[in-house]
Amino acid sequence: MNTANVSGTAAKGCTHPAGCHTGEVPVYASATVGARFWLLIEHSGPWASHLEDCSLPEDVHTLIKRATNLGIRPQLIRRPGRRGPAPDGIHVMVADSTAAEPWIAEGVFTNPDDLDLDALVAGVLPESCILVSEPVFLVCTHAKRNACCARIGLPIARSLAEVLPDRTWETSHVGGDRYAANLVCLPHGLYYGSMSQAAALAAADAYRSGEVTLDRFRGRAGIPEPLQAAEHFVRAHTGELSVGGVAVESSRSDGSATEAVVLGNGARYRVVVEPMTFSTPCGTACADTITTYRLVSLDRLSPVRYATPALT
Structure with missing residues (x-):
């Protein structure tokens, strides 16, 4: 398949693809910050470069615009390797990655106006949607x-679908072409990048067990990038891999540096990170450099102790 010329239009991609997207470039602290609520719409394609240019029914375009205005991230999805007829009605999934217990649900609508997106951003399950108990994987x-997203992503989507056929979907742009192939695990919004087939399977297995793998873990969507970095360094320091086992309690900025108090592995840590620029190993159309974060300091905080009242 010539992924550089799908549907007749050239797509950007690596000029030296063999040396890129191998996991040698740091990927942590790069999950999409704005992706907190999700709207997934099944559409077998073709997909234009941007959703607004895709050949979709007008009411679906209206649904996508409504979602975008509400701060919901819209994605087109399709089954790996399938380009069959569209399903009856509009098959959607909605997810809330911000909830204390993130959730994902699905429904089929003949009229997109029947999907209550206001309920979604309020953290309420929209009517006519049913909660999904299993995670969803987007490649x-x-x-x-x-072009790199298809060249690298398609084999990964197909291999993952062989193991998890009902849970795996191809998806439109998720953010971070330079980190292709990208994998998103919903409902928590966990991002992985520079994935190989083996790494994708390992990440999916870990997520189904309630854990992350730090290898090629970009971070959790919806969290500012420096705080993703702080969480990453606490996980690396403590070995805490449970999805909900690390969380930022507070943070503040001091110039370019960010200081965060992070809970992890039953302790609290003061973490300071600052941005740095990393050159990619080859000149590519995806990126010549990336901005990431370096660890300045990580200190375990003493537990809060309360004074014992004096006896009178």
């Missing part, structure tokens, strides 16, 4: 956005 294969 970006959006060739028109970046």
